[in-house]
Amino acid sequence: MSDVRQSRSGPPGALIRLSLAETTGALMQQAEMEEEEVVVGVDHTNKDLKRNFEALASLDVCASHGPSHDPMPVRDEENSHGTRCAGEVAMEANNSYCGVGIAFNARIGGIRILDCSVTDAMEATALTFNIQFIDIYVCSWGPRDDGATLDGPHRLTAKALQLGTHKAQLSSLKNDFRQYYSDNNFDNGRGGKGSIFVWAAGNGGKHHDHCGADGYVNSIYNIAIGAVTQAGKPAYFGEPCPGVMAVTLTGAGVGGPLTLITVTTVGDGCVTHFVGTSSAAPMAAGILALVLEVNPELTWRDVQHLIARTAKIPDPEEPGWNINAAGYHVHHSMSEGLYLL
16 A cells, blocks of 8 residues: 555645644643544653543554553654644643643644555554543544545554544454453443544645545544634645544634734744644644533434534635535535534
8 A cells, every 4th residue: 555644734745834722721620532633643752741640541553662551753844743733632720821622631642544545454553542541632644635636544444443433343343453352342432422533624825736546535533624824714735525523723814814822832832833734633622622622422323413513604604615415514624514512
């Protein structure tokens, strides 16, 4: 299998910018929700992340000496992607450092997987790692956003997504995943309620890419997240397709003002620029962590229904809105017509 995965922090060659995202409700007492970033690694020594880092939600699939619980990337700008994603979710509150994570008391881990030659088995391992402990998996990567690549989950990864959300039939999965279970106990993730998979929708808009060619975005088990500008307009790099569930405010328009979001980066650094669906997906995951704090009994399908029923239209004057047979507004350039708040 050729390795065509890339992180989604912006279109190829674009200047990546993002800014200050201090959330409201910063004094809310949150339950400890476990989240995991499946990316190129997380610098958990950053002052804004080390308090909320969880080693049991972390794995280095690419380690030359074998898998470990330390997802530390090479500490340079090129490998800062996962650390920025983690900061949006779980930066520590009230420490006068970079900023405040949306779910600032959530426990955050990282799976380092993109920094090596990725196989189907490695992806499946990442998405089934500690599924009874981790609530939300955040994936800010996917096939190349070049307008010419058609790819998606291969056999093991497709089964891993199903395993996380559905109670598996032992006969169909025992040969691939029995090593993770004992006593034929094949309950799905989160104690049977189902793992929540949040996926970045892609940044290939300027290459006329269509996320319908991305099988990860279109999986029924995933919540695919796109981006809009602070004016509610589609981001110039956004990809249209019906598979996107919702959007968040991390987009940029051509020649327009940039959304400002302050996040962590490698070392003890902070940055104010992080545009792309790589930034949009962790924002949505942080919001969903707050949802699970209020009601941890929600299933993976409950979460999808909640998004569909509570999201808002970013800009009702934007051409392209329609109402589907279920009575929901839909827009192929801005998700299913739903704006995740």
